[in-house]
Structures are given as C-alpha cells and as structure tokens.
Amino acid sequence: MFRSTFGLLVAAGLCVASVGRYDRPLFREVVGNPDGGGAVRAGGAVQLEGPDSSRFTYTKLVSGLDEPMGMAILPNFDVVVAERKGAVRYFNNATKEVSTIAQFNVFSGIEDGLLGVAADPDFKNNNWIYFYYGVGGEKSVSHLARFELKGQKLNQQSKKVLLEVPTQRQYCCHSAGHITFSDGLLYLSIGDNTNAEEIEGHTPIDERPGRELSDDQAATANSNDYRGKILRIKPEADGTYSIPDGNLFPKDGSQGKPEIYAMGVRNPFRISVDPKTKFLYWGDVGPDTEVPGSEGKMSYDEINQARKPGFFGYPYFLGDNEVFPDYDFATKKEGPGKDPQKPVNDSPHNTGIRDLPPAQPAFIWYGKGPSKKYPLVGKGGASAMAGPVYYSDLYPNAPYKLPEYYNGKLFIFEWIRKWIMAVTMDANGDYVAMEPFLPQLKVVAPIDMQIARDGAIYLLAYGTNWFARNTDSGIIRVEYTEGNRNPIAAVSTGKTIGAAPFKATLSAKGSKDYDAADKLTYEWKIGTKKLAGEEITHTFTKPGTYNVVLTVSDQHGGKGTATTEFKIGNTPPDVKIETTANRSFYWDNAPFNYTIKVTDKEDGKIQRSRIHAGFTYLAFGKDLAGALSGGEGENIRYAATAKLYASLDCKACHTMETKSIGPALKEISKKYASDTGAERMLARKIITGGSGNWGSYPMPPHADLPEKDAREIAGYILSLSKTTGPTPLSAQLKLTEHIGKGTEGAYVLQASYTDNGANGIGPQKTASHIVLRNPLIQMEDYQEGNVGVVIATQHTGYVSYIANITNGKYTRFNQIDLSHIKNIRLRIQEHGAGGTIELRQGSRDGQLLGKTEVPGGRLEDLKTGWKEILLPVNGGAGVHDLFLVFKNEKFKSPMFHIDWMYFESDFNP
Known part of the structure; x- marks a missing residue:
C-alpha cells in the first residue's frame, strides 16, 4: 500500500511531468543529495539543462504478457521476452505482431521459472541466445543454456547447457536469474534460494541441525555455493565456458566457486555493467526484519555498485554496513554481530571458506518508511532494480539517443513503487544526486530497462498483479529526439x-x-x-x-x-436504469422509482442471475460517482472505499480471488467473518504493518493513513464474504435513511450485466448507476470556474464561499438533473457591486434556464449579512452540465459572495 512520490511532488507544486525540466530552484532543493548538493550539480560544476519532456515519445509495442521477466533486443529491433511460466514470446518489429516461439518445461513454483534471457553480443553472426530457468521435473536444478534462434524459430536441438545450478524447492524464495553481457563476458545473478518464511524478525541464519535450507550462511555467505551470487564467465563457441581473470576466487576453486564475482547478495533481481568503468550494478531486494536500524527497521532495499569483486554483506550486514545481531534460533537470544572488516562464516552448514572478504556497503539503500538520505524514493513496499549507465558517445549516429544531460548517469527503477530515477555520479563513481526520469510515463511495475542501438529506451512492464497475465504489462519503447521532434500519434x-x-x-x-x-x-x-x-x-x-x-x-x-x-463478434450488453424521479438529488421522504432493463444482442434471453443490482445509502458518498466504474451491484456499500484501497499499493500483494504474494481479500474476509473485533484489528494492521498471520511476507506500514480510512478499508475487506438477497429490478422506494445524518451521504443504485461472449470474443460487461446526493451543494465544490475561494476561518465565521466574482466569471457543476426542480435557493452576501446570476445549460453561452438579481452593498463584518434568494428554473430536464454565469457590465469590481446553492423540488411530502 503506497502513495506515489510523484503525487507528493505535484502537491508541493513540483509538477515535473508538465514543466518538463528539472532545473527549477525548488526542485533542486528537493532532489539535492544528502550532503547538500543538487540534481544539476556535480563537484560544484553546473551541468547541462534537463531536456524538455515533449521531446520524449512513447509507444506501447506489446500488451497482455504473462509475467514477463526479461527481454532481449535483437539487432533488427525484434524483441524476445521470457515469461516466468516458460513461454518465449517474440515481437516482430516489422509486422508489430507477437507470437510464442517456444514453451520451456519449467518449475514455476516459489518464484522460480523462466527468469532470464540475453542475446549473444555477436548475435548478428552466430544467432545465439541464452536463457536461465528452473528445469521442470524431479531434479532441483536451474540451467543457464544457449540456443540458436533463426527466423523466429528457436532450435531446441541446439541446446547447450553452460551451467547447472543446484537449488532447493522446499521453501520460498529468491531466484533472481538476470543475464547481461559486457566485453564478451556473461554475468548471471542468482538469488539466495533460502527459506524466508521462518526468520523470527531476523535474517535467515538458522544453524540448528537439519535447518541448512533456512541458513543463508549455507548459500549467499558460502563461497562454495552459487546461490546468493553474481557470476561472471566467458562463454565459448563449443557451448562451454571459461573463467576470466579478476573474479573473486582463484580459478582452481581452492577457496570457492571460481565463477563468483560478487557474493553476499540476497535477491539481485536486475543487474547491469557500466560499459566504460566496468562497474557492476544491481538492485538487491531486501529482507523483512524487526531489527532497528538508521532508517527504521533493517529491511532495506539496495542499489549496489561493485568496482571490483567482493563480498556485499548479506546476511550479516545491510545498507551502509549496518550490523545485524547474531541470533540463536535455538535459544531465541541475540548476540553481537559480525565485524564488517573481518566477517567470519562459522555456521556448521557452511562448506566454503570461513574468513570472508571485507563487506562492501551499498551504493544506495532505503527502507519501508521515508528515507532521510534519499527522500525521492518514497515509502511503502519496495523492489529495487538497476538499469543501464548511459554514455552519449556510444551511440554516435543513433537517431533517438538521449541528450548529453544524461551522460554518465545510472538509471535505477522500482517495481513496486513504479518510478525510474537518473542517478548522477562524480568522476570516481560516487553518488551525487538522483532525479525522476520520465515521471509522466507511469510504467506499471517496471521489471527490465535497456537501451537499443538506435538510442531508444525499452521498458518491460510486469503489470499490476503478481503471478498473473496483466493487461497493463508489456513492452514500451521511448524515443528522444533532438531537432525535429517526432509526431505524437493519437487515435x-x-x-x-x-x-x-x-x-x-x-x-x-x-x-x-x-x-x-x-x-x-x-x-x-x-x-x-x-x-x-x-x-x-x-x-x-x-x-x-x-x-x-x-x-x-x-x-x-x-x-x-x-x-x-x-x-x-460480440455486442456489449445494454443496461438501462429508468426512472421518472430526479437522477441527481434526494429529499426527505421523497419517492424514488426505478426499473432496470437489460438487453444483449447475442445472448437473446437475459438470465436474471447474471444481472447484479444494488441499492444502498452511503453516509459519506457525495463524491462517489467516479468510484463506481467497475463495482458489482450487491457490494456497493464500500465502492468509494474500494477506490481508496486501489489508490494505495495493496494490489501489489493482494488480489480479490486468488492468493498472490499475500492472501486474497476474500480469504481474509472469510477468516474473520465472525470476529467482532476484526475491523479494528485489521485497521491497526494496515497502519502499523506486520507479518505472521498469513506467512512471513510482511505488509508495509501506512503510518500516514488516517484511522478512519483504515477502518473503512478493513470494513470493505470484511464485507466481501457477506451475502445479501438480490435487489429487485423494479421498485418504488421512499427515501428516508438519510434523515438526521448530515449532508455528506448519497444513495447509490447500480446495475451490471456480463454476457456469455460470442464468435470468439470473450464476455463483455456493462454497468450503469444513479447517485442521489443531498440537494445542498457548497459553491466552492465547483468542477470548473474562474472565481476565487475563501477558506473558512474565524474572520469569515468559519464559512467557506466563492468570492472575487466579476463580470463574465462562472462556475460549472457537472452532470446535474433538473427534472422536478422549480427553484435554486442561493445563500449570498451583498458585499460588492451586485449583479445578475444566470443559470445556463451545457456551456457558458448555453440555453438560459433562469436568472436572478443580487443588489449591491457593503459589509463591515463578513461573518454576518448572509441572505437567501431564489433563482427560478424553467426547463432543463435531463442530466447536463450546469453553469452559473455572473454579469455586471457596468462595474469591473467584485459583485457579491455565494456560500451554497440548494435545489428545491416540486415534491410536496
């Protein structure tokens, strides 16, 4: 559950998506580095100005992939995508079509599967492509294998297994599996593959007999194990590999696996190599511990930089080499942690060297809460990834290469928090600052980022839900243009x-x-x-x-x-709600009749059981209309709350029906259906976070969420298992439930129908709704206008109202039904020149439905002098946008103040 960092920037007046530049003084202050520098300064020298956002264009090449994990961009700009469940997808750049060219037999449990893909640097001549995947079957191993790819055909007979990695499949998690090349050397990241579910608030260092699968000292801190490592090898033409010079351990294997370049990593999900400095970068998804640290609990995600091979701390250290205590799982007692300069792996499960290399600190790190050191990263759930380092001169004739402004910058990105950052470094490679990159793009769960030889950026989006085929997944191509800018196509x-x-x-x-x-x-x-x-x-x-x-x-x-x-081939159903009553407002004891009618061309006869209808009163529902775009009829009590829920980061871990990284919402609802204290308990859990009720995966805290909102979300979740009788399709109702409950409530009537599908086109759903709100509308709640708003203070008698109303100004209120409306009662202050209020339909110059005069006057005390006047309404039945237009052509000064308007019905109780 996470609120967007960029939303916070916009709220602060820093709408970087619209201004298109990052050189505003206030913006520099926000993105400045923790040592006092700025996003546009490095070592005291002013850098180039950031590019205008209008020079970036985006094209979504592919949608609807099934858990895309990585991609390989071929020389002809075709793209090969690895899907976790084993499918190899091929995007043909010439035809823009997508096909499945292979289906690997993979083990796809506990985050495993087809995880990585990379084309050989000489693919144009040798047609070799590499995959890393968990092999299906009884044997718990993963393969790094090479295949021949020609003409959109993957030759399975050409398979060469370069490396077999023993794994365990009893416990979850962390597989990593990213492949990249640099100077002909292949880098492969491998997760720690260690039990992450029984850690008791610490890191998995369980040294008890038989618990080696829960001891990361047997994996990531073990020099004789591939897990929790980044390997570096040189593929040979015959399908084998050799060990390059400069890895962490000797080539003879006397101290550890000679393939190891970096060890002490947990889940190095995405890696890249700086093409000039050869520094290795990776994002490491952090643990979920209860150990206190400098940035809250020591559950940091990291961006790491390896200037040379080394040990990067896990499971003993995290972030800036902050030390985890030594925890005895047998006695449940903590002891002193390791020395970062002389770490010792003395676990009985260790089969490698005992004395490890000095631990290297992280390059960037942040926890679940706000970061003091890197404020732009936001808060909430996290999953850090490392992208490429960009150099302009490596793309000399590329038509879409990025400007010099990004020269030498590292791109990092966040799968959960959905941002991309450009990181500025000094000449030594030390961190200087970070700034948002393409915040207007809003990629949904970016999982891979590469730069093609023509300079275009390719982004792979995993999509909203875990372990699912997401409609918002896919491949996005981003082009930057100097000089002549590309047109932006819109259909x-x-x-x-x-x-x-x-x-x-x-x-x-x-x-x-x-x-x-x-x-x-x-x-x-x-x-x-x-x-x-x-x-x-x-x-x-x-x-x-x-x-x-x-x-x-x-x-x-x-x-x-x-x-x-x-x-x-399939016409969507037609769902209509007919009524002779007003469709916008309710009044005390007013009658409300309705009839729901559904037709569908292909279905013909409509089954009543497929129509979902609901009618309810919501105590805080006046702004509900926008929240109803997809709710089901019988469960609309919490429709607004569902929208609030969707605005947080909950969907990253919870789906409605099926278990994801966390339990399904309906599963939670069923578990606590009879618990009278469940709403309060769940609300506290939402605010404080925690783990243990459904496994070890922790839920991040939401300390800024008001308790009222958390209680509403908890109530929404608990409502999902409740069933009620069907709402009738036709009824005559009397509106009374709102009486005595203030003006914030709304009645909601909703109906939806999903057809059977036809002619190869899947089922289609149509929904309709009516929202009846209180007929008193505060004038400052207008949807559009050019008047001023005075906020309630002691000076105004704690009344908010509109002011600075001069000739020709207006306010617009969206989609209001004037059926059965005889007058609009306005509460005004005669403070100014006076003038005319016109009621118009559809536009500022639309049909005149009524007008009234307000005399001039002056008040010494603005807490007093409020009066009510009537504006008669003639015609205008039906739902339209309404405009109040203010006129006084004789004077240019303000005319009057207006507090609210009340729509009077012709209903007589």
Whole structure:
C-alpha cells in the first residue's frame, strides 16, 4: 500500500511531468543529495539543462504478457521476452505482431521459472541466445543454456547447457536469474534460494541441525555455493565456458566457486555493467526484519555498485554496513554481530571458506518508511532494480539517443513503487544526486530497462498483479529526439466492440507535433490494408480481433505510431436504469422509482442471475460517482472505499480471488467473518504493518493513513464474504435513511450485466448507476470556474464561499438533473457591486434556464449579512452540465459572495 512520490511532488507544486525540466530552484532543493548538493550539480560544476519532456515519445509495442521477466533486443529491433511460466514470446518489429516461439518445461513454483534471457553480443553472426530457468521435473536444478534462434524459430536441438545450478524447492524464495553481457563476458545473478518464511524478525541464519535450507550462511555467505551470487564467465563457441581473470576466487576453486564475482547478495533481481568503468550494478531486494536500524527497521532495499569483486554483506550486514545481531534460533537470544572488516562464516552448514572478504556497503539503500538520505524514493513496499549507465558517445549516429544531460548517469527503477530515477555520479563513481526520469510515463511495475542501438529506451512492464497475465504489462519503447521532434500519434474512435459487420470511424485529429510548422500525413494499417487521411471509416465484415495501426509522419521523416484494438463478434450488453424521479438529488421522504432493463444482442434471453443490482445509502458518498466504474451491484456499500484501497499499493500483494504474494481479500474476509473485533484489528494492521498471520511476507506500514480510512478499508475487506438477497429490478422506494445524518451521504443504485461472449470474443460487461446526493451543494465544490475561494476561518465565521466574482466569471457543476426542480435557493452576501446570476445549460453561452438579481452593498463584518434568494428554473430536464454565469457590465469590481446553492423540488411530502 503506497502513495506515489510523484503525487507528493505535484502537491508541493513540483509538477515535473508538465514543466518538463528539472532545473527549477525548488526542485533542486528537493532532489539535492544528502550532503547538500543538487540534481544539476556535480563537484560544484553546473551541468547541462534537463531536456524538455515533449521531446520524449512513447509507444506501447506489446500488451497482455504473462509475467514477463526479461527481454532481449535483437539487432533488427525484434524483441524476445521470457515469461516466468516458460513461454518465449517474440515481437516482430516489422509486422508489430507477437507470437510464442517456444514453451520451456519449467518449475514455476516459489518464484522460480523462466527468469532470464540475453542475446549473444555477436548475435548478428552466430544467432545465439541464452536463457536461465528452473528445469521442470524431479531434479532441483536451474540451467543457464544457449540456443540458436533463426527466423523466429528457436532450435531446441541446439541446446547447450553452460551451467547447472543446484537449488532447493522446499521453501520460498529468491531466484533472481538476470543475464547481461559486457566485453564478451556473461554475468548471471542468482538469488539466495533460502527459506524466508521462518526468520523470527531476523535474517535467515538458522544453524540448528537439519535447518541448512533456512541458513543463508549455507548459500549467499558460502563461497562454495552459487546461490546468493553474481557470476561472471566467458562463454565459448563449443557451448562451454571459461573463467576470466579478476573474479573473486582463484580459478582452481581452492577457496570457492571460481565463477563468483560478487557474493553476499540476497535477491539481485536486475543487474547491469557500466560499459566504460566496468562497474557492476544491481538492485538487491531486501529482507523483512524487526531489527532497528538508521532508517527504521533493517529491511532495506539496495542499489549496489561493485568496482571490483567482493563480498556485499548479506546476511550479516545491510545498507551502509549496518550490523545485524547474531541470533540463536535455538535459544531465541541475540548476540553481537559480525565485524564488517573481518566477517567470519562459522555456521556448521557452511562448506566454503570461513574468513570472508571485507563487506562492501551499498551504493544506495532505503527502507519501508521515508528515507532521510534519499527522500525521492518514497515509502511503502519496495523492489529495487538497476538499469543501464548511459554514455552519449556510444551511440554516435543513433537517431533517438538521449541528450548529453544524461551522460554518465545510472538509471535505477522500482517495481513496486513504479518510478525510474537518473542517478548522477562524480568522476570516481560516487553518488551525487538522483532525479525522476520520465515521471509522466507511469510504467506499471517496471521489471527490465535497456537501451537499443538506435538510442531508444525499452521498458518491460510486469503489470499490476503478481503471478498473473496483466493487461497493463508489456513492452514500451521511448524515443528522444533532438531537432525535429517526432509526431505524437493519437487515435480517437467510438465503440471498439460490436457485432459484424461493424463500421468504425477513426480519427487522428488528436495527434500533435510540438514543432508547430510541421505538416503531418496519416497512414492507417488494418491487416494488409492501408488507408490514408486524418479521418477514415472502415467496415469489419468478419468476427475477430483486429489491430489498427496509425502512423503519423512529418515532412522531415519523423514518425509516431498508435495502435487501437477492435473486437468484432460480440455486442456489449445494454443496461438501462429508468426512472421518472430526479437522477441527481434526494429529499426527505421523497419517492424514488426505478426499473432496470437489460438487453444483449447475442445472448437473446437475459438470465436474471447474471444481472447484479444494488441499492444502498452511503453516509459519506457525495463524491462517489467516479468510484463506481467497475463495482458489482450487491457490494456497493464500500465502492468509494474500494477506490481508496486501489489508490494505495495493496494490489501489489493482494488480489480479490486468488492468493498472490499475500492472501486474497476474500480469504481474509472469510477468516474473520465472525470476529467482532476484526475491523479494528485489521485497521491497526494496515497502519502499523506486520507479518505472521498469513506467512512471513510482511505488509508495509501506512503510518500516514488516517484511522478512519483504515477502518473503512478493513470494513470493505470484511464485507466481501457477506451475502445479501438480490435487489429487485423494479421498485418504488421512499427515501428516508438519510434523515438526521448530515449532508455528506448519497444513495447509490447500480446495475451490471456480463454476457456469455460470442464468435470468439470473450464476455463483455456493462454497468450503469444513479447517485442521489443531498440537494445542498457548497459553491466552492465547483468542477470548473474562474472565481476565487475563501477558506473558512474565524474572520469569515468559519464559512467557506466563492468570492472575487466579476463580470463574465462562472462556475460549472457537472452532470446535474433538473427534472422536478422549480427553484435554486442561493445563500449570498451583498458585499460588492451586485449583479445578475444566470443559470445556463451545457456551456457558458448555453440555453438560459433562469436568472436572478443580487443588489449591491457593503459589509463591515463578513461573518454576518448572509441572505437567501431564489433563482427560478424553467426547463432543463435531463442530466447536463450546469453553469452559473455572473454579469455586471457596468462595474469591473467584485459583485457579491455565494456560500451554497440548494435545489428545491416540486415534491410536496
């Protein structure tokens, strides 16, 4: 559960996505390094100005991957993707199509599976590609294997196993498995593969007999074990490998595995090698301990930098070599920790050397709470990753290479927190500062980041939910352009789902080019058919799924593309809620009638059991309409709370139906269904975090979440196992539940229907709703306007209102039904020149529905003088945007103040 760092920046007035530059003085202060430097300074020298965000364009090449773990960009810009469950996916850059070219037999339990992929540096000549995966079957091993890939065909017979890594499959977790190359040398990261579930608030150093699978001293701190290491080898042409000079241990294996370059790592999920300095970087996903440290509990994630081979501390040290106590799992007592300069692995499970190399501190580290040292990283759950180090001169003729501003910067990224940072270093490689990179892009769980030879950045998004095929997963290509900027393609269309024949109108009018003088041309590709023009029509005559690709070009050769998917063969259901009552407001004891009607072209006869309907009163629901885009009818009591829940980082670990990294929400609800104290207990758990109830995976704390919100979320979760009788599809109701409960509440009626699917197109869902709110609306709650707002203070008598109302100004209130409305009662202060209030429909110049005059006046005490006046309403039935327009053409000075407006009904109780 995590609130976005960038949201906090925007709240502070630092909307970096819109300003496009990172050289604002206040921004420098925020991103400045912990030693007092700034994001645009290194060693006292002012660096180049950051690039304008309009020079970056983004294209999503692929969507809907099933747990993508890594990618390999081929010389022709085709992309090979490894999916954890064993599929090898191939994106053809020429056709823009995706296919499955292989399915490995993998063991995919406890985070294992097909984990890594990399093309040989000489792929153009030898067609070799490497994979790292847990081998399916009874034998607990993982393979680093080489295959031949030609013409989108992976030759399984060409398999050469370079390395077999023994593993254990009894306990979870940490597999890592990333592959990268530098100077012909292959680097492979391997997780500690140690029991992370029974650590009793410490690191796994359980030395009791038979507990070697729970002792990281048998793995990551063991020089004779591949686990918890980063290996460096030189692949040979015959499918074997040799040991390069400069690894951590001698080539003869006398002190440890000669392949080891870095040891003492936990879950080195993504690694990269600086192409110039040859420094090795990796993100290490940290443990979840209860040990106090300098940044809260010692549960830090790390970005590490290895300038030479070495031992990087785990499980004895973390962060800046902060020391874990020695914990005896037999006696449950703590003792003094190890010496970082002379660490000793004296575990009886250790089969390697006893005296380890000095521990190397992390390059960057941060915990679950706010970081004092690196404030931009945010807080909450974490999963640190390391990307490439960029050098402009390595891409001399690349059309999309990044500007000099990023020269020598390291890119790091966060899977859970969903950010990318550019890290500035000095000439020695020491940390100077970090700053957000492409915050406007908002990649959902970035899991790989690479730079192609044309300078474009490729990002692989894992997607929202763990262990799932996510619609928001995929490959994103980011292009930066100097000089002429690429057009940004945008497709607008109406419905994209329906029965055949289906006539579609597509427009490219939303496309733009930041070089205003450029002339744009438009090409549409639908299968093999090509069409030209800013707007086209096309009829799909047969059922199927079709991708329509728009390419927008300028006269200088700049191009931008956008893709829209059409699903032809199944018309979405039509769900209507009919009523003769007002659709916006409730009044005391007012009648409310409704009828829900559902039709579906392909289903024909509608099954009542497939219609979900619900009617409820929410005590705090006045702003609920936006929260209803996807709730089910019978469980709308907590629809707003569900939206609050979705805004946090809970979805990273919890899904509705199935176990992810944490238990399913419905599973939690069932467990505590009969516990009367469950709501309070769960609310505290949400705020404070913790582990142990459902396994060892900890839930991060949310200390800033108000207890009221935490109680609402807990109540929402507990409601998921409750069942109620079906809401009738037609009823005549009397609205009374709100009486005596203030003005914040709302009645909500919702109906939805999911059809059966047809003609190869899956089921489609349609939902409709009506939200009835209190007829008194505070004027400062307008959706759009250009008036001023005075905040409630002692000076105003604790009343908020709108002010600075001069001729021609307005306020807009969205989607209000004036059916059965005879007057609008306004509470005003005659403080100013006076003037006319007009009620208009649809726009500031729309149909005039009524007006009223406010006389001028002056008040010495703004706590007094409030009056109510009537604005008669004539017509306007139906739901429309309403505008209050203020006029006084004689005076330019402010006219009056308005506190609220109340919609009076023609209902007579």
